[in-house]
Amino acid sequence: MDDLGAQERAVLALISANPFAGQQEIASALGLARSTVAAHVVQLVNKGYILGRGYVLPAARRAICIGGAVLDRKYHAREPLIFETSNPVDGHRSFGGVARNVAENLARLGVDVGFVSIVGDDETGRALTRHLRDLGADVSHVVTTAERPTAEYAAILGPGNDLVLGIADMEIFNLFQPAWLDRAWPHLASASWVFCDCNMPAAVIEALISRKAAARYKLAVDTVSSPKALRLPADLSGIDLLFTNHDEANALLAAGGERAPREPLEPCEAASALVGRGAREAVVTLGAGGYAVASRAGAALMRPVPAHPVDITGAGDAMIAGTLYQILQGEETPAATRTGALLATLTTESDSSVHPDLSQRLLAAGRHRIPA
Incomplete structure (x- = not known):
């Protein structure tokens, strides 16, 4: 609460004791004018200490x-694929999207989580939103538009579950406007962590x-893909935790103008270079090869959790969710990523983008698999 003045602290203390206190009641108790209390309430909303009317206080740990x-x-192809003809496959539909997957993982782990996105005015969009709501996530700030259908991604996998072809219709996300963040601003400002993917x-x-400085949240970002990584500014200051894979990290660094490396960097070097660009911490993943974690104190290459994969879709999103889950519990990032790696492995061992049986108990039961 270092960003609060003495009167703001006093107003917040009275609201905490009695969320239904009126502004005149607060003014009389503190010897202030009602207009002064009203101004302090506005600032407490803007800074994320209360959520607006009724003085609803935010949860202690929210994402x-x-x-x-x-x-x-x-x-999934049953036999080796033959191009330019029909191939027998086993089809499966599920809800996805990096931020949506992270939100579902966190909701299944009992985190107070909200989701902000844009969907089409169609049955897919309504079903997707309803699914997250039923899991306990706050979806009240999902925008609905009639201009584009809900985003879709189709993956054709070979007999060995390797990706042969992926196609995506993601144009709807280009409609999302920065002004729509204002609708959710009290919820964003009051969050412990805000996670954003580069689909935005x-x-x-x-x-x-830019608005992070006036709020309480820390910001985590995932690059999603090499082209979408370029949506990030060259100066990464303001990003507290950056998630990216090895190829995406090098694509982002190569776009850095005079500071761009001439050759692709090794994972620890890439993670350190991203910190050098301003990110407070960076995680660079290598799939089955593990991952690198870097901060201003240095970088380390971490071992993966051994897996018996069925489908690798959603593994990176699970890595993010597991890491953020442990950070919300008070762990430092390097230790938290070990839980992220475990959740990534558990996810690859299911045929879903989010493990359908995920819970705190499932995560705890798998901790013995984390390498020492």
Whole structure:
């Protein structure tokens, strides 16, 4: 609460003791004018200490996920694929999108989580939103539009579950406006962490970074893909935790102008370079090869949790969710990523983008698998 003045602290203390206290009651108790109390209440909303009318106080540990909400279609080939003809497959539909997957993982782990995105005015969008709501996530700030259908991604997987072809219709996300963050601002400002994926337009990401200084939240970002990583600014200051894979990290660094490395960097070097660009911490993943974690104190290459994969879809999103879950419990990032790696492994061992049986108990039962 270092950003609060003495009178703001006093007003917040009275509201905490009695959330239904009126402004005149607070003014009389503190010897202030009612207009002064009203001004302090506005500032407490803007800074994220109360959530608006009724002085609803935020939960102690909250996360907001902003970004992709997608219908995933997966087609598993029964035999080696032959192009330019029909191939027999087993089809499967599920809800996906990086931020949506992270939000679902967190909701299943009991985190107070909100989700902000944009969906089409169609049955897919309504079903996707309803699914998250039923899991306990706050979806009241999901925007609905009639201009584009809900985003879809289709993956064709070979007999060995390797991705042969992926196609995506993500144009709807380009409609998301920075001004729509204002609708959810008290919820964003009061969050412990805001996570955003680079499915969002660059202007939305920049707004989250620039407005962060006036709020309480820490900001985590995932690059999603090499092209979408370029939506991030060259100066990564304001990003507290950056998630990216090795290829995306090098694509982002290569776009850095005079500071761009001439050759691709190794994972620890890339993670350190991202910190050098301004990110407070960075996680660079290598799939089955593990991951690198860097901060201003240095970088380390971490071992993966051994897996018997069925479908790798959603593993990176699970890595993010597991890491944020442990950070919300008070762990430092390097230790938290070990839980993230475990959740990624558990996810690859299911045929869903989010493990359907995920719970705190499932996560605890798998901790013996984390390498020492």
